[in-house]
Amino acid sequence: MLKLFDLTLKxxxxxxxxxxxxxxxIVAQSTTERQLFIENKKREIVDxxxxxxxxxxxxAGSKTFExxxxxxxxxxxxxxxxxxxxxxxxxxSKNAYVNKTSGSSGDPFIFAKDKYCxxxxxxxxxxxxxxxxxxxxxxxxxxxxxxxxDFIGNKKExxxxxxxxxxxxxxxxxxxxALEKILKKFKYKKFDYINGYxxxxxxxxxxxxxxxxxxxxxxxxxxxxxxxSEMLFEEDKILLENQFGIxxxxxxxxxxxxxxxxxxxxxxxxxxTETLFVEILDDNDKPLPYGQEGRIVITSxxxxxxxxxxxxxxxxxxxxxxxxxxxxxxxxxxGRTNDVAILPSGKKSPGLTFYYVTxxxxxxxxxxxxxxxxxxxxxxxxxxxVSETKxxxxxxxxxxxxxxxxxxxxxxxxxxxxxxxxRSNRGKLKQFQSMLK
Numbered sequence: 001m002l003k004l005f006d007l008t009l010k011x012x013x014x015x016x017x018x019x020x021x022x023x024x025x026i027v028a029q030s031t032t033e034r035q036l037f038i039e040n041k042k043r044e045i046v047d048x049x050x051x052x053x054x055x056x057x058x059x060a061g062s063k064t065f066e067x068x069x070x071x072x073x074x075x076x077x078x079x080x081x082x083x084x085x086x087x088x089x090x091x092x093s094k095n096a097y098v099n100k101t102s103g104s105s106g107d108p109f110i111f112a113k114d115k116y117c118x119x120x121x122x123x124x125x126x127x128x129x130x131x132x133x134x135x136x137x138x139x140x141x142x143x144x145x146x147x148x149x150d151f152i153g154n155k156k157e158x159x160x161x162x163x164x165x166x167x168x169x170x171x172x173x174x175x176x177x178a179l180e181k182i183l184k185k186f187k188y189k190k191f192d193y194i195n196g197y198x199x200x201x202x203x204x205x206x207x208x209x210x211x212x213x214x215x216x217x218x219x220x221x222x223x224x225x226x227x228x229s230e231m232l233f234e235e236d237k238i239l240l241e242n243q244f245g246i247x248x249x250x251x252x253x254x255x256x257x258x259x260x261x262x263x264x265x266x267x268x269x270x271x272x273t274e275t276l277f278v279e280i281l282d283d284n285d286k287p288l289p290y291g292q293e294g295r296i297v298i299t300s301x302x303x304x305x306x307x308x309x310x311x312x313x314x315x316x317x318x319x320x321x322x323x324x325x326x327x328x329x330x331x332x333x334x335g336r337t338n339d340v341a342i343l344p345s346g347k348k349s350p351g352l353t354f355y356y357v358t359x360x361x362x363x364x365x366x367x368x369x370x371x372x373x374x375x376x377x378x379x380x381x382x383x384x385x386v387s388e389t390k391x392x393x394x395x396x397x398x399x400x401x402x403x404x405x406x407x408x409x410x411x412x413x414x415x416x417x418x419x420x421x422x423r424s425n426r427g428k429l430k431q432f433q434s435m436l437k
Contacts, residue, residue, distance in 0.1 A: 003137040008163045009122060014097075019119035023127055026274045034326040038277055041301040042068065049307040053088040056307040073285050073297060074311045076101075079109045083306075087112060091305040101256055111256040114305035120275050121258045128262040132224040132249065134193050140221075141166035142186070144196025144204070146423075167191070171200040174420075179207040186219040193223055194244070198230040199370065199431075205236075205243040206369060216245030226251050231333070231431065252333055254313055257300055261330040271319070271328040275302055278328060279310070280319055291321040293334065341434060344379045345408055354432060357402045358383065367391075370421055375434045380412045390417050 009016040029037060049056040050063050057063065059072050079086065083098065097118040100110050113121070126136055133139075143166045147157050161168050167189060169182050182204060194201060208215060216222050225244055228251040240248045250269060252261040257276060264270045271278050279287050280294040288294040296315045300308040320329040341349045354373045371385035383399075385391070396415055403411060 005136040005164055009119065013115050014119040015116055016119050016122060019116065019123040023120060023123040023274055031326050034273065038273065042277055042299060045301055046071065046309055048304055049088065049309065053307055055086040071310050074309060076109060076314060083110045083112060086306055088305055096305040099255055112306040113303050117302040120302055124259050124272060124275055128259060131265055132247065134224065139165065139192035140190060142191040142194045143168040144171055144200040146171060171197060174200060174203050176207065179204055186215060190221040191219055192221055194225040198227040198232050201225065201227055201240065202236045203369060205240050208243040214243060214245045222246050224249055228253065257298055257308060260298065269330040271330055273326060273328065277301060280317060290319045290323045293318045341375050342378055342436060343408055347408060349407055354403065357406050358399055372421055372430065373432050375436060382414045382416065384416045384418050384421060386418055386421060391415055
């Protein structure tokens with residue numbers, strides 16, 4: 001069978017065959033071999049960048065290193081300078097993979113990967129999707145993603161979709177009429193899996209729930225649904241499982257790195273230790289024991305074009321106490337460090353706290369489809385929502401009482417009903433946002 005996806009990567013200069021072979025060898029390592037492999041790759045990548053990357057040399061302030069924990073923490077602000085000032089010797093935008101982060105953290109920047117490193121990223125995706133019987137060369141994907149709206153950008157993305165065996169549903173219009181058209185496609189296209197932004201896929205599931213439809217009954221070829229880029233809440237996961245009738249897999253990745261964690265068939269969020277080294281650090285940049293909450297800091301073990309060494313991705317998480325070096329398990333992804341509400345009392349609370357409280361109340365009757373919360377002052381918040389009918393005073397009072405109980409009293413809320421919520425230019429929905437400086 002013609003492996004069009006693999007061939008496309010090869011034509012674009014990404015040595016996918018060699019990357020797949022290397023990944024297979026890494027996956028087959030014993031615990032001792034993996035430990036040695038990680039330590040060797042850490043030293044190798046740091047030495048490479050200290051010798052070949054003036055940006056990293058300046059950041060590290062040295063040409064050699066002895067102690068891993070003394071290496072600087074790289075953050076997104078460090079990277080907001082021209083790419084050519086950050087590339088390693090011998091690399092440029094022509095011989096490396098260059099892209100831009102989505103900016104969902106509020107700090108977008110352009111990054112680069114050498115072509116072998118990027119081929120390994122694809123090999124890593126293929127390996128993990130393979131756990132659920134998905135083959136990028138033959139499985140048809142129903143893709144819920146944004147798409148460029150300009151003519152050339154749109155056609156380019158559509159061509160990539162053709163080569164990648166995927167059918168894209170643009171997510172900028174998710175009205176009932178648009179969701180009805182999406183449903184019709186599932187009736188006659190033999191999709192193998194769904195992949196895309198969590199909020200859009202959840203909206204589609206709510207639409208199916210309203211119509212009392214189980215997707216697997218309409219599209220029997222469907223095997224699995226992978227959600228990415230936005231938080232998947234437990235109740236949303238249950239909704240998806242019920243309305244789709246297939247396994248729901250939670251993915252956590254970053255375009256500048258790789259897949260960071262991927263839910264395995266045992267429903268564990270397994271961390272990638274083949275191409276990345278993941279640490280959980282406290283506020284003093286010290287590693288925390290398994291089970292404790294801290295900042296997620298990641299090292300890309302293969303990227304020679306651009307250093308991502310002890311890179312603070314801007315997320316907070318916890319590794320499970322049953323984690324091992326070879327198989328760390330991400331117990332919880334709490335959210336972005338910049339998604340924290342600072343209250344009048346001085347208390348800090350993850351923005352998701354509001355989300356959980358509000359969600360549990362206003363979703364009782366399925367009236368509210370989506371909402372976002374924005375902090376405008378320490379004591380003031382705006383809640384924008386999309387619903388079939390306007391929230392009544394009793395519902396608003398319930399929400400305010402719950403927030404008062406879970407957080408603190410005397411907070412002010414402004415509720416605004418909208419036809420649609422504002423998404424990023426890629427179609428992502430930022431569910432909590434602090435406007436405080």
